[in-house]
Amino acid sequence: MNSKNLFEKVWDDHTVGELANGQTQLFIGRHLIHEVTSPQAFGMLREKGLPIRYPERTFATVDHIVPTDEVSEPYSDILADAMIKELRKNCTESGITFFDIDSGKQGIVHVVGPEQGLTQPGMTIACGDSHTSTHGAFGAVAFGVGTSQVRDLLATQTMAMNTLKVRRINVNGDLGTGIYAKDVILHIIRLLGVNGGTGFAYEYGGSVFNEFSIEERMTACNMSIEGGARVGYVNPDLKTFAYLKGRPYSPSDDKWDEQVSVWSSYSSDEGCSYDDVVTIEGSEIAPTVTWGINPGQAVSIGENIPHPDQVAKHEKAGVIEALEHMKLTAGAPIQGTKVDVAFIGSCTNGRLSDLEEVASRLPGHKVKEGLKAIVVPGSQLVSKLAMEKGLDKVFIDAGFEWRAAGCSMCLAMNPDKLVGDQLCASSSNRNFKGRQGSPTGRTMLMSPVMVAAAAITGEVCDARTVFG
């Protein structure tokens, strides 16, 4: 009866001890930092005269503020320029590896970690960024943290944490044609709610997750936090190991077999217990798009926008507020909603397989006149590999702008922003009011292929119809 789930195994192996308040002092094996949430932490340590405890366990990249069109420095935005310089200085002074702009490895932290082989099964990972849950796709336990915790991690490589409950989410059966990991996770969040995962880690499994590629698993784990779950993960398997083989920070060949057996040992044991189990039928998942101002406010493409009178009493005010912001009509079909901007990128859907999938559909199609469509690869490596395959040309021929790597219009801390109340079909992860840089801007989340279909037709539509 000593069976454990992956979360419990990783937690136990990384527990340093119990703190006076009953919280756990948890060791974090890999710490990832970026320019937005780390400078204050370095400042606090300088104030206290504390050194960086394990600089070799922290890796840095710059992603949120980098421009994706005019990439040379100094940046025209002096605040952004100060931020990249500060990160560079902090890393140099502390001996932290920095995947800088000239490294060929820069990109969104949650794209860079996995592709460099830094993210491995059985690890604890933390980053001052809520989408750190992405790394759970490898069977790591990965936490988004605040800046005070970044400080604690730099100083001690540990942080104070309460343990989490674990909810197993099985997605069984098969997905229909043209249904992607993005649809699956939007469906899960719609079902369980944006608050449903609070206090939980989500363990995803079932035949749909078994069939998923590692990049698809990353898309799903990435948005765990949008369902309130700080951690999301998938048990490691042969696909995980195959993905990691030969990456810069992966174990060397002579240690490979030993490491794979250690990694395998972290998988949830047969018959282990969970605090909750949810089962979803994969065949019931349709292309899903958001209509509101949080990621749980979503419908499948064939459905109508909800009416405030049809929802639970306590949800009514939220629906009214969302419809007002989105300028959508209650009860109207979601299909046919006019789109001004299309954004393909982000730590959710800015990986090579996302770009390949869209590019394979594009030949013979053009972005609708007057619509702005941009593609922002998740990292310089994604960009390079995509260009080697000629994907940039496919996108450009279809009328997309091909940009440099970064977070870009997911949160618009760089010059890529919506203007006024533009409506953006977006492959990113958040549709909060003002998220894409304009307080009145509107975001509809969907899979990259659905974004491309919207870019071509100028309206929210079923990509399966557009691309056949």
Add this chain to the structure above:
Amino acid sequence: MSLPKIAQVVGRAIPVLGDDIDTDRIIPARFMKCLTFDGLGEYLFYDTRFDEDGSEKSHNLNLPCFRDASIMVSGANFGCGSSREHAPQSLYRAGFRAIVAGNFADIFFGNATSLGMPCASTSRENLEKLSSALETDPNLEVVVDVENLQVRYGSELMPCEITPGARDSLLNGSWGPLEELLTATNGIEKTASSLPYA
């Protein structure tokens, strides 16, 4: 431990109602282009409070009667979304010392606690009752009692919850855990060397 013990927060309160108030709402991303948290208080709920031309919108935070509030009252899932500590920092720097809401997103809860700003959860009915009392009398003195897990005002007393670890650390002045984490030098070394990766 050199941090103050926080057994209760007493002050005026402001209702900012609605569920799922996200951290982008609390502090829009464009104000995160900074190297310190100084000055963030000014931008609290900026796009909810101001039009794009800078003119004030109708919002409780703009009302003089709520200007001295140090306790914010909101709905379920407060602080969802981004892990940005800029959100609780902007609340703290705008003078807030406690938040009472339906419940809190995990990362926000931890961030706020590490600033010594208690986050107390209570039922929807209680929140509605408290909010309407505040709309009637913005000068009400509200007590967020961390020790006894109560929110009190006038003759009302409502139970609230604060996660045990967080409550303990507020009560014993260890809500900024760094000092305690630093003392475990040997334990940290031992755990690090026991792991199957470097």
